[in-house]
Structure formats: C-alpha cells, structure tokens
Amino acid sequence: MQPLNATAAATLAARTNLLEMRGIHKHFPGVHALKGVDFDLMPGEVHALVGENGAGKSTLMLILAGVYQPDAGTLTFDQQPNLVIHNERHAQSLGIAIVYQERSLFAQMSVAENIFAGRQPLNRVGNINYGMLYGESRRLLAGLDLDIDPRKPLIELSFAQQQMVEVAKALSLNARMLILDEPTGSLTNIETESLFRVIRRLQTQGVGIIYISHRLEEIFQIADRVSVLKDGEMQGTKPTAQTNPQELVRLMVGREMLYDAKPRAVPADAPAALRVVGLSDSAKLPAGQIRLQDIDLTVRAGEILAVAGLEGSGRNELALAIFGARPFERGEIWVDGVRRHITLPQQAIAAGIGYLPPDRKEASLFLEMSISNNIGSARLGSFGEWWWSERKRDTTAEMFRQKLHIAAPSVARLVQTLSGGNQQKVVISKWLLVNPRVLIVNEPTRGIDVSVKAEVHKLLRELADAGTAVMVISSELPEVLAVGDRIAVMRAGRITGELPRAEATEEKIMTLASFDIQN
Numbered sequence: 115m116q117p118l119n120a121t122a123a124a125t126l127a128a129r130t131n132l133l134e135m136r137g138i139h140k141h142f143p144g145v146h147a148l149k150g151v152d153f154d155l156m157p158g159e160v161h162a163l164v165g166e167n168g169a170g171k172s173t174l175m176l177i178l179a180g181v182y183q184p185d186a187g188t189l190t191f192d193q194q195p196n197l198v199i200h201n202e203r204h205a206q207s208l209g210i211a212i213v214y215q216e217r218s219l220f221a222q223m224s225v226a227e228n229i230f231a232g233r234q235p236l237n238r239v240g241n242i243n244y245g246m247l248y249g250e251s252r253r254l255l256a257g258l259d260l261d262i263d264p265r266k267p268l269i270e271l272s273f274a275q276q277q278m279v280e281v282a283k284a285l286s287l288n289a290r291m292l293i294l295d296e297p298t299g300s301l302t303n304i305e306t307e308s309l310f311r312v313i314r315r316l317q318t319q320g321v322g323i324i325y326i327s328h329r330l331e332e333i334f335q336i337a338d339r340v341s342v343l344k345d346g347e348m349q350g351t352k353p354t355a356q357t358n359p360q361e362l363v364r365l366m367v368g369r370e371m372l373y374d375a376k377p378r379a380v381p382a383d384a385p386a387a388l389r390v391v392g393l394s395d396s397a398k399l400p401a402g403q404i405r406l407q408d409i410d411l412t413v414r415a416g417e418i419l420a421v422a423g424l425e426g427s428g429r430n431e432l433a434l435a436i437f438g439a440r441p442f443e444r445g446e447i448w449v450d451g452v453r454r455h456i457t458l459p460q461q462a463i464a465a466g467i468g469y470l471p472p473d474r475k476e477a478s479l480f481l482e483m484s485i486s487n488n489i490g491s492a493r494l495g496s497f498g499e500w501w502w503s504e505r506k507r508d509t510t511a512e513m514f515r516q517k518l519h520i521a522a523p524s525v526a527r528l529v530q531t532l533s534g535g536n537q538q539k540v541v542i543s544k545w546l547l548v549n550p551r552v553l554i555v556n557e558p559t560r561g562i563d564v565s566v567k568a569e570v571h572k573l574l575r576e577l578a579d580a581g582t583a584v585m586v587i588s589s590e591l592p593e594v595l596a597v598g599d600r601i602a603v604m605r606a607g608r609i610t611g612e613l614p615r616a617e618a619t620e621e622k623i624m625t626l627a628s629f630d631i632q633n
C-alpha cells in the first residue's frame with residue numbers, strides 16, 4: 115500500500131472527529147443543567163461555544179475535564195468510544211487540557227511551580243530539578259510572548275498575566291485538545307492577540323480547541339465553527355462564516371436585544387461628586403511597579419466616566435488609591451465638595467465611595483452563603499437593623515434576582531452553585547443596594563453575557579440618573595463607548611486624554627492608550 119502523503123493524511127484525520135459527545139445529560143440539585151447535548155470537535159479546529167450565563171457551557175467542559183460525570187450520554191475521544199473520564203488526572207493523561215473559568219492557581223507559589231504543579235521534573239535522586247523546571251517554564255512563557263520570570267511568586271503578577279500562566283500550564287501538558295473557558299475575561303487586546311497566535315499555532319499541529327467567550331467579536335476572529343447552548347439545550351452548530359453576531363444573540367437569548375444604553379452629556383455645571391487632584395505616587399516606588407502621576411479627574415453627579423487603558427496603564431491602581439486600598443504620596447480626594455482623608459477602604463466607604471473589584475473572589479462574595487445573605491451583607495455595616503429584617507432582605511434580593519435575571523430557582527441558593535456570570539450579578543446587586551455617592555466599578559461585566567451586559571449598563575445608567583457619580587473601568591472598548599458619558603484614557607500611570615462621548619472612537623482611545631507621547 116502506498117503511504118499517504120501529508121495532505122492526504124491531514125484530510126483523512128480532519129474527517130474523523132477528535133471528540134464526539136452524544137446526548138449528554140447532567141443534573142444538579144434542582145437544575146437540569148444539560149439536556150441531551152451533542153457536541154463535536156475536529157482535530158485542528160477551533161469550535162466556539164456560546165450561550166447566556168448559566169446555559170451549561172462550563173458544566174459541559176467540566177465533564178470533559180473529568181470533574182463531573184454525565185448522568186447519561188456517550189463520549190468518544192481520540193477513537194475511544196464509550197469513554198469514561200474518571201478524574202482530572204485521567205483527562206490529562208488522555209491529552210485533554212483546560213483553562214478553567216475560575217483561576218486555579220496558587221498565589222504564594224512561583225510561576226514555574228504553578229505551571230508544573232504536581233508534575234515537577236525530578237532529578238535522579240528524586241529532588242525537583244529546578245534547572246529544568248525554570249527552563250521549561252521560560253520556554254512555555256516565551257511561546258506566549260510573555261516576559262515573566264518563572265521564579266516570581268504568582269501573587270506579584272497582574273491578573274492578566276496570571277491568566278496567561280493558566281494558559282501556559284494547560285499548554286505544558288502537550289494536549290490533543292485544549293479547552294479555554296473564557297480565557298480573555300481579563301486580557302487586553304494585545305494579550306488576546308498573542309493568545310490567538312498560540313491558538314493558531316496549535317491548530318496547525320492538529321490540536322482541537324474549544325473556545326468559550328462572551329465576546330462575540332472574538333468568535334468571528336478565531337473560530338471555525340460555533341455552537342449555541344441555551345438552558346442546557348444545544349440550539350445549533352454553524353460555520354462562523356455562515357452566521358453573524360445578530361443571529362448568535364437571537365439563538366442565545368431567544369429574543370432581540372431591546373436596550374441600548376445611551377450616553378449623554380452631563381451639564382458642565384453639575385456639581386462634582388468626586389474630584390481627584392494631583393494624585394501621585396512616590397518617585398521612589400520600586401521598579402516594575404506602576405507609578406501614578408498627577409492624576410486630575412472629576413466625575414459629576416449623574417455622570418458616568420469611563421476609564422480606558424491597557425493592562426499596566428494604572429487604571430486599577432487609580433481605583434484602589436481612590437478607594438483607600440493603595441497608598442499614594444501626594445494628592446487630594448474630594449467627595450461632594452468636601453476634602454476627605456482616605457487611607458483605608460473603611461474611610462472611603464464612610465465618605466460614600468463604593469468599589470467593585472474585577473475579581474469575584476476578591477469581591478467579598480461569601481460562596482457558602484445564600485444569594486440573599488450575600489446581597490444583604492452589603493448593608494450590614496451601615497444599617498444595624500438590616501441584619502434582623504430577614505424578610506426585607508429576601509424581598510430585596512428577590513427583586514435583584516428578577517431584575518438581573520440571576521439564574522437560580524430562589525435567593526436561598528448558595529452562591530457557589532451559581533455560574534460565573536451569575537455570581538458577578540450578585541456582586542453588582544450588593545453595590546446597587548448600598549447606593550453610594552461615588553461608585554467605582556472595575557470590569558463590571560467580565561464574564562457576563564450580552565443580554566445581562568446591557569442590563570448592567572442600564573442599571574449603571576439608572577444609578578447615575580439618580581445622582582450617583584459612576585466611574586467604569588473597562589478593558590473592553592465597546593463597553594467604554596457604550597456607557598461612558600465621558601472617557602478618560604490612561605497610559606503609564608497618567609491620564610493621557612479625555613474625550614466627550616460624541617468625539618470618542620475606538621481608534622482615538624487606542625492611540626491615547628498605546629503611544630508614548632512624552633518620551
């Protein structure tokens with residue numbers, strides 16, 4: 115028999131599915147999370163999976179990762195029919211790698227130890243071979259265009275860098291199939307580009323990739339096919355070339371999107387609810403840390419100021435400084451015309467400043483408590499009676515559950531059983547309930563599906579209309595343009611420009627965010 119040439123072999127391989135899931139069911143107490151789902155993946159294919167929060171995307175992936183067992187249905191992977199994936203280690207040995215939606219790394223361990231957690235290369239006498247550990251890690255990180263010292267403790271990395279370490283960890287397994295469950299949630303455009311380069315490289319090596327994202331524009335950039343899940347049911351699979359965002363949204367939410375948050379110009383004489391004057395860090399800040407310099411900004415009552423900037427621009431540091439969670443050397447913070455001394459978050463809260471951090475786990479969610487208790491916990495400090503009024507707490511929580519479409523049968527549900535996006539909605543409810551004078555929200559819709567995103571933007575608008583000054587920090591330019599009445603752009607610890615909404619475009623923002631004007 116003639117040996118197949120490379121192209122013929124590739125064609126043949128492409129015709130055989132790498133993965134076939136048939137009739138997959140999964141129940142959780144009170145939730146039928148997957149209702150007979152079919153899903154295929156070919157070698158070298160990027161197959162996107164989209165759907166609203168709670169649609170069942172992560173659950174389907176956790177079955178492939180060996181975390182959950184399906185209640186019914188069959189699975190074929192790499193020509194092995196009726197496969198049972200017993201646990202995560204088994205999945206790894208089959209060549210299945212996953213970047214989880216929630217981070218799974220150890221903050222105190224080094225980058226390299228995280229990448230090779232539990233699988234560190236050993237030398238002949240059984241000790242960890244650090245030379246090899248660091249060398250391999252450096253190679254993997256370089257492959258992702260990352261200049262990170264693998265000996266650094268993970269905790270010293272930015273959120274986005276940590277996310278890329280997750281990717282490096284998955285790649286270290288030499289996988290046949292790579293699952294990315296919202297990998298770009300915290301990545302900037304530049305980092306997303308390098309992730310896409312890696313994905314394309316893996317594709318040419320025949321690795322099959324399942325890609326979950328709420329950012330539909332990414333799907334059209336990277337995916338060959340896209341499947342839509344809704345309420346645990348597969349709505350259909352299409353080549354991306356034969357569909358469009360509107361159709362996907364319709365399949366995801368089952369209706370047209372109605373709301374469009376309209377930014378508007380707030381009168382220049384509206385009183386400033388928040389004023390930051392000359393906020394600066396010490397020049398002696400250790401190298402590698404972002405130094406805030408001469409930050410002046412105003413957010414008027416009733417206004418939404420969007421702050422754009424790349425990772426490392428200082429947008430997070432600025433939010434933390436205003437919230438009293440990061441010391442600064444010089445500068446003033448004024449709330450409603452009164453200068454406030456803020457060096458601790460408690461002082462910021464007392465001054466009427468609220469802050470919603472980008473990471474749910476840091477956002478003081480009590481995972482083992484109910485939705486109702488979590489939402490109610492925001493008021494504990496300020497209202498003594500709140501704790502006792504369980505009924506009032508439950509009705510308020512119920513109001514948020516309905517308004518934000520928190521996918522849970524009741525507010526008595528534990529937060530840990532919610533999907534990622536639904537947990538985020540609980541965090542948002544908490545702050546909406548506190549109703550501060552100034553609310554700083556950092557990546558408010560990370561991991562939130564399109565319909566709820568619009569819902570959150572509408573809520574932020576309502577909050578502003580009620581007189582709150584809202585500052586929205588976001589790495590998503592469409593979001594910045596959708597909610598900001600005014601847009602401030604940061605780069606290298608400075609504000610490089612401010613644009614009224616009417617004049618702002620993605621190009622102008624990117625220019626202010628990317629280029630070194632002074633130096």
Ligand SMILES: Nc1ncnc2c1ncn2[C@@H]1O[C@H](COP(=O)(O)OP(=O)(O)OP(=O)(O)O)[C@@H](O)[C@H]1O
Nearest residue numbers: 142147167168169170171172173531532533534535
């Ligand atoms: N461990 C669990 N216990 C109980 N219910 C769960 C558990 N994990 C998921 N669920 C429920 O199963 C459903 C599907 O959740 P899943 O996390 O798969 O959604 P998702 O599509 O990944 O959503 P998101 O976009 O928000 O990440 C949701 O209703 C969720 O509340």
Ligand SMILES: [Mg+2]
Nearest residue numbers: 172215533534
């Ligand atoms: Mg999920």
